[in-house]
Amino acid sequence: MSVTIKDVAKLADVAPSTVSRVIANNPRISEKTKRKVKEAMDYLGYHPNFNARSLANRSTQAIGLVMPSSADKTMQNPFFPEVIRGISTMAHEQEYALYMSTGNTEEEIFEGVVRMVQGRRVDGIVMLYSRVDDNIMAYLQEQNFPFTVIGKPFKNAEKITHIDNDNFKAAQEMTEYLLSKGHERIGFVGGNLNLVVTIDRLLGYEKAIRKAKLPLKDEYIVHEEFLKEGGQEAIKELLALENPPSALIVMDDLMSFGILHTLNELGLSVPDDISIVSFNNVMLSELSSPSLTSVDINIFQLGYEAAKGLLDCIQSPKHNPKRVTVPYKLVERQSCRTV
Structure with missing residues (x-):
């Protein structure tokens, strides 16, 4: 016989609705109550049915990632696995999955983003780059779809949440x-x-x-x-x-x-x-x-803050866009000499 929310609620000595709110990571629930409910879930081996929850609240619990070019070319650069590690860490903390763009050309990548948005396959999108003239960014703004950018948008930067170095x-x-x-x-x-x-x-x-x-x-x-x-x-x-x-x-x-x-x-x-x-x-x-x-340039932090900013956009649609500036530092080694 499978474990239910009522079983968890009984063991944790809370209402079933409180268990549901803990699963949804409701900010109104205290950390003490969250910890008590999660301990009961672990003890009973209870795993939330995220598919059913997604249907109920029209959430996919997924974040879309948009690359600047084809994945085979992009992933040759160590920057992208590290920035994705940052995104993934924040997504995991909030129990979100990642959905990555595919396509070998800008047109194919754009079509993939349209399918993500129109098919409601993701709740929001992180763009891993910023171009001077970008159809995808313009499309996401036009659709009023939640997104954040790693890099400074060329246009309307004050209207878009973005994460960048100076x-x-x-x-x-x-x-x-x-x-x-x-x-x-x-x-x-x-x-x-x-x-x-x-x-x-x-x-x-x-x-x-x-x-x-x-x-x-x-x-x-x-x-x-x-x-x-x-x-x-x-x-x-x-x-x-x-x-x-x-x-x-x-x-x-x-x-x-x-x-x-x-x-x-x-x-x-x-x-x-x-x-x-x-x-x-x-x-x-x-x-x-x-x-x-x-x-x-703190690549991991760029990704982590981008995912965090996106989740803010998803959970608070009327929030004000913001720029997060991630600090940098020069690491001196052996490739430079004094003339």
């Missing part, structure tokens, strides 16, 4: 860090210019160069994909210059690994021949040769 300030500070070490020929290896994070970091780099009264050289600025191959292509282009940079600011550690690999093949040394400062501080940054000086 990328402009971070890039400016990293450029000033290289300037303080005596570097004047500083290159910038960025990602797709349609991504807001690329624009913010590029503007921060340019601000620091102008502030130092140095010439801003277009040939020192290269944009490639956030992949190892992107870094390899970028460094080949920069080394072909008559007077290549002595130091680089690289938008992403995975690109930096590609740069280190190519430089090693060419017999060039980091940091003796060229210094590198990177972004993201993924686990492999410390293990690379040489270990990579990188900006720790």
Whole structure:
């Protein structure tokens, strides 16, 4: 005979309605009562029927994740598994499942999001990127569907809950860090210019160069994909210059690994021949040769706060949108030298 809510209520000495509220994580129930009910559920081996609950309250108990590109390409970058780990941790705490977008093109990803929304497969969506011109973000706003963004929206940022670092300030500070070490020929290896994070970091780099009264050289600025191959292509282009940079600011550690690999093949040394400062501080940054000086942007926290913000949007539809700025810090290692 299966255990029922009434059995749990009897053991916990509360009303069946209180058990239901605990299962729904109602904020009006005290932590003491929640703990007592959950102990009774564990003792009796009671597991809530979330399917029945979802039908009753029109909730799916699922969060949709939207990638910037196909999953096989996106997952090559350590940023995304780590940010998803942050999202997953918060989702697990609130007993939500994750539903990931699929598709190899922007059109296919957009169609998948439409199916998520129209089919009510998820209660809300986390976008793992922010583009300058994005059909998905415009569609979600048009549908008044709960969503949050990791990154700063290019338009209507004050109307959208988003989680971000201060990328402009971070890039400016990293450029000033290289300037303080005596570097004047500083290159910038960025990602797709349609991504807001690329624009913010590029503007921060340019601000620091102008502030130092140095010439801003277009040939020192290269944009490639956030992949190892992107870094390899970028460094080949920069080394072909008559007077290549002595130091680089690289938008992403995975690109930096590609740069280190190519430089090693060419017999060039980091940091003796060229210094590198990177972004993201993924686990492999410390293990690379040489270990990579990188900006720790708290990737896990970005994901955790994005899921938390989304659940606020779902549970309180009339809440005011907010921006959460996650702190960053420079982790100095061996890829940078003083001139």
